[in-house]
Amino acid sequence: MDRIQSRLKRLQHERRRRDAWLTVEIARHKDRPRTRDYIAHLIEGFEELKGDRLRADDPAIVGGLGWFGGRAVLVVGHQKGRTLDEQTAHNFGMARPEGYRKAQRLFSLAERHRLPVLTFVDTPGAYPGVAAEEGGQARAIAETMLKMARLTVPLVATVIGEGGSGGALALAVADRVLMQENATYSVISPEGCAAILWRDAAFAPEAAEALRPTASQLLELGAIEKVVEEPRGGAHHHPEAAAAKVGEAIRAALAELDGLEPDERRARRRERFRKLGVWADPAAARTVLSAIPDLRP
Amino acid sequence: MNVTVEIERRDSRPAKPEWICPSCKDGAQLADVRGNLFVCPSCGFHARITANERVRQLADPDSFEELWASVRTLDPLRFTDLEAYPDRVREAQAKTGLAEAIITGTARIDGHECVLAVMDFGFLGGSMGSVVGEKLWRCVELAVDQSLSLVAVCSSGGARMQEGILSLMQMAKTSCAVDLLNESATPFVAILVDPCTGGVVASFATLADICVAEPGALLSFSGPRVIAETTREPLPEGFGSAERNLELGHLDAVVSRKDLKAKVGSYLRLLKGGDTPERREARRARGRGKGRLAQATTERARTLAALARRPFVGGSGQDPEPPEEAPARETPA
Numbered sequence: 088m089d090r091i092q093s094r095l096k097r098l099q100h101e102r103r104r105r106d107a108w109l110t111v112e113i114a115r116h117k118d119r120p121r122t123r124d125y126i127a128h129l130i131e132g133f134e135e136l137k138g139d140r141l142r143a144d145d146p147a148i149v150g151g152l153g154w155f156g157g158r159a160v161l162v163v164g165h166q167k168g169r170t171l172d173e174q175t176a177h178n179f180g181m182a183r184p185e186g187y188r189k190a191q192r193l194f195s196l197a198e199r200h201r202l203p204v205l206t207f208v209d210t211p212g213a214y215p216g217v218a219a220e221e222g223g224q225a226r227a228i229a230e231t232m233l234k235m236a237r238l239t240v241p242l243v244a245t246v247i248g249e250g251g252s253g254g255a256l257a258l259a260v261a262d263r264v265l266m267q268e269n270a271t272y273s274v275i276s277p278e279g280c281a282a283i284l285w286r287d288a289a290f291a292p293e294a295a296e297a298l299r300p301t302a303s304q305l306l307e308l309g310a311i312e313k314v315v316e317e318p319r320g321g322a323h324h325h326p327e328a329a330a331a332k333v334g335e336a337i338r339a340a341l342a343e344l345d346g347l348e349p350d351e352r353r354a355r356r357r358e359r360f361r362k363l364g365v366w367a368d369p370a371a372a373r374t375v376l377s378a379i380p381d382l383r384p
Numbered sequence: 385m386n387v388t389v390e391i392e393r394r395d396s397r398p399a400k401p402e403w404i405c406p407s408c409k410d411g412a413q414l415a416d417v418r419g420n421l422f423v424c425p426s427c428g429f430h431a432r433i434t435a436n437e438r439v440r441q442l443a444d445p446d447s448f449e450e451l452w453a454s455v456r457t458l459d460p461l462r463f464t465d466l467e468a469y470p471d472r473v474r475e476a477q478a479k480t481g482l483a484e485a486i487i488t489g490t491a492r493i494d495g496h497e498c499v500l501a502v503m504d505f506g507f508l509g510g511s512m513g514s515v516v517g518e519k520l521w522r523c524v525e526l527a528v529d530q531s532l533s534l535v536a537v538c539s540s541g542g543a544r545m546q547e548g549i550l551s552l553m554q555m556a557k558t559s560c561a562v563d564l565l566n567e568s569a570t571p572f573v574a575i576l577v578d579p580c581t582g583g584v585v586a587s588f589a590t591l592a593d594i595c596v597a598e599p600g601a602l603l604s605f606s607g608p609r610v611i612a613e614t615t616r617e618p619l620p621e622g623f624g625s626a627e628r629n630l631e632l633g634h635l636d637a638v639v640s641r642k643d644l645k646a647k648v649g650s651y652l653r654l655l656k657g658g659d660t661p662e663r664r665e666a667r668r669a670r671g672r673g674k675g676r677l678a679q680a681t682t683e684r685a686r687t688l689a690a691l692a693r694r695p696f697v698g699g700s701g702q703d704p705e706p707p708e709e710a711p712a713r714e715t716p717a
Contacts, residue, residue, distance in 0.1 A: 213586075213605065213606075215605075215606030215610050215611045215614045215615065216611065216614075216615045216617065217611060217615070217617055217619060217620065217623065220604050220605060220606065220611065220623075220624065221623075221628075221632050223632070223633075223634055224586070224605045224606075225585040225586040225590055225603075225604070225605040225634075226585075226586075226590040226591075226634060228586040228587075228605070229555075229559060229585075229586050229587050229588070229589075229590045229591050230591070232555065232556055232559035232560075232587065233559050233562055233563060233566075233591055236556075236559055236560045236562075236563040237563055252543075252552065252583075253543075253552070253555055253582075253583055253586045253587075253605070256552055256553075256555055256556055259556075260556045260559065260560070272549060272552075273548065273549060273552070274543045274544075274545055274547075274548055274549060274551045274552040274583075275543075275545055279610075280465075280545050283545065284465035284466065284545060285465055285466060286466075293465075294465070297461065297463050297464065297465060297548075298461070298463075298545070298548045298549075299461050299548050299549070300548070300549070305549055308460065308548070308549055308550060310549045310550065310553055356560070357560045357563065357564065360553065360556045360557045360560045361521055361557060361560065361561075363514075363517075363550060363553040363554075363556070363557055364513075364514030364515075364517050364518055364547075364550050364553065364554060364557065365458045365460040365514050365547070365550060366455050366456060366457065366458055366514045366515050366518050367455070367456040367457075367458055368452075368454055368455045368456065369454055369456070370454035
């Protein structure tokens with residue numbers, strides 16, 4: 088009996104590892120719909136707005152204004168591209184400080200004109216280059232998060248592919264974070280994690296399982312609000328159907344957020360992130376927990 | 385007589401150095417190095433120091449009162465690589481004598497009352513997980529409520545991988561905390577010390593009102609090795625150093641360890657210079673008018689501060705095992 092149980096446990100573990108890695112591969116699939124595809128399907132009359140107004144335009148982050156379900160919105164997202172030429176042009180979705188500063192500029196514009204903000208997250212991470220570092224990559228990411236924390240307009244982020252580390256989070260400090268079924272979102276890439284903790288990048292599937300980067304796992308951990316279904320086999324099998332589901336989820340999230348006062352939205356967003364994390368505090372937990380009002384809508 | 389001479393000779397030989405500078409390889413006696421704040425007497429190299437040593441150097445004598453030492457690490461992902469996460473935490477605790485990678489409390493720096501948070505690189509690379517984020521948040525709430533300044537000494541390899549997405553979320557959490565500080569005009573000074581990379585430099589550390597670093601500190605978002613491997617570009621001389629960052633405009637100053645205390649004191653006095661009792665009262669009134677959320681924040685900070693001063697009663701404080709009862713997990717549904 089014990090033997091059977093341990094075998095079952097091993098098989099379950101093996102299956103979890105395979106499932107996690109499969110999701111990583113689908114999330115990175117070369118045909119997976121990108122930010123521009125979702126813009127094409129969901130946004131009417133999109134007007135792209137370029138440049139950080141300081142020195143450059145970063146094609147790894149695209150942004151602009153358009154109509155979503157009859158209302159004007161700001162859209163900002165990482166753009167990966169599909170063909171090799173496109174991918175190179177967009178730097179594989181790895182943004183530089185210019186990209187994050189462009190996002191900040193556009194967020195200010197949305198706040199000024201009271202437009203809801205929709206972001207799409209799809210990046211392996213921020214670009215790790217010398218010029219990017221020396222151009223202030225760290226501070227650019229930090230400021231983008233702070234900027235998002237300050238907005239009072241509704242903010243909905245959707246993870247559509249790879250949510251790679253701080254470079255992804257910089258566009259996801261939102262009121263509602265949605266995530267497609269086969270997208271991943273993680274503190275570090277499975278390869279990076281394996282290289283550090285297993286001392287060998289070949290253990291990436293093990294790392295992928297351990298990091299729990301899939302949508303259903305993140306929902307359990309409270310890091311996202313909703314898992315958005317994809318067509319069978321992944322979004323790339325039917326981009327239009329995938330986009331329709333995403334659009335529906337965004338519309339529902341916006342409807343919830345519209346009912347709140349601007350300052351209340353900002354305060355609740357702050358609360359959302361304050362609550363994230365798991366710790367024990369034997370000296371204070373119970374008392375303090377009971378002092379916190381339930382802030383869910 | 386001859387014997388005495390023998391002994392004198394033996395004593396006059398240079399003693400075996402207890403400390404060897406990692407930079408210039410010169411040897412020195414530990415007491416001398418400690419007296420010099422763990423800065424190499426020969427070349428001025430700033431050695432890494434523990435969080436406790438940092439507090440001794442920075443805070444006025446006996447002014448540091450630790451808060452929230454009882455906040456303990458859990459293993460939400462049941463993360464195991466070559467070693468289980470709880471084992472890694474236990475090892476780090478045994479090695480450093482700390483419960484987590486940050487110690488927090490109130491202190492006086494150069495006579496100036498403030499909230500002080502100090503990270504320790506020796507504890508799992510100073511990595512930021514749920515506990516670090518939570519303790520920083522509490523520091524912020526306390527500083528805002530008590531009109532104290534916040535001083536953070538940052539040293540970290542980045543977000544803690546073993547807590548997965550929850551570690552990443554601490555970047556957002558601490559950035560939201562800075563929003564809280566800014567909103568209430570609470571002064572925030574960050575001291576970046578070697579090494580400070582990844583999720584910490586890309587969140588609260590670089591969002592401070594004044595951001596300084598120690599000489600020679602490595603400051604970058606991606607580590608030099610990752611950059612070299614990804615881009616195959618040679619790294620320029622001095623890449624990521626505090627001095628280079630100062631040149632590029634990413635820091636307010638590079639400050640030697642011996643000057644740090646006076647500098648921070650001066651910054652805090654200046655940042656508080658425009659504050660008057662009337663303005664403080666106006667700020668409080670604004671806070672009161674902000675409805676139940678702002679009030680909940682204030683309420684929580686007070687309760688936490690009060691409880692933190694009570695003696696700790698729940699176990700040894702060294703045990704990272706998840707307790708039997710439900711952990712203090714707060715998850716939005």
